[in-house]
Amino acid sequence: FGSRRGGRSGSDPPQRRDGETSRPFALQGERFERMQIFIKTLTGRKTNFNFEPDNTVRHVKEALQEKEGIQVEQIRLIYSGKQMSDECTLADYSVKPGSTVHMVLQLRG
Known part of the structure; x- marks a missing residue:
């Protein structure tokens, strides 16, 4: 409620100042290191991935579907108060x- 900064909705992808969607820079053939993150459910249970x-x-x-059957x-998925886009x-x-x-x-109604 109230006005949102810049008119963006909570599910819009992050934007750089030049208006392009931000993407990580990687050299050809470069792979990122795996990182552990936690997924927390509404019941408070945390699962690491x-x-x-x-x-x-x-x-x-x-991965959540495979592990949790959902x-x-x-x-x-919500991160830093924003709904994440697929x-x-x-x-x-x-x-x-x-x-x-x-x-x-x-949930479907």
Whole structure:
């Protein structure tokens, strides 16, 4: 409620000042190091996962589906108060090793 800065919604991908969506820079053939992050459910249970910064949010949801049995379409991930978009990467949201991402379920009515 109230006005949002810059008119962006909470689910918009992070933007650089030049208006381009931020992406991590990697040289050809370079691989990112795997990092451990935590996924926290509404019940407060934390589960750890290992991902690379260039993994997409969709990839994280697929890993959650495999481990927790929850359909990808029902999973919403929140980091730093923002809903994460499937096509963005963890690096787009500046997710660092040891970070906690919150999982909420999107129930169909």
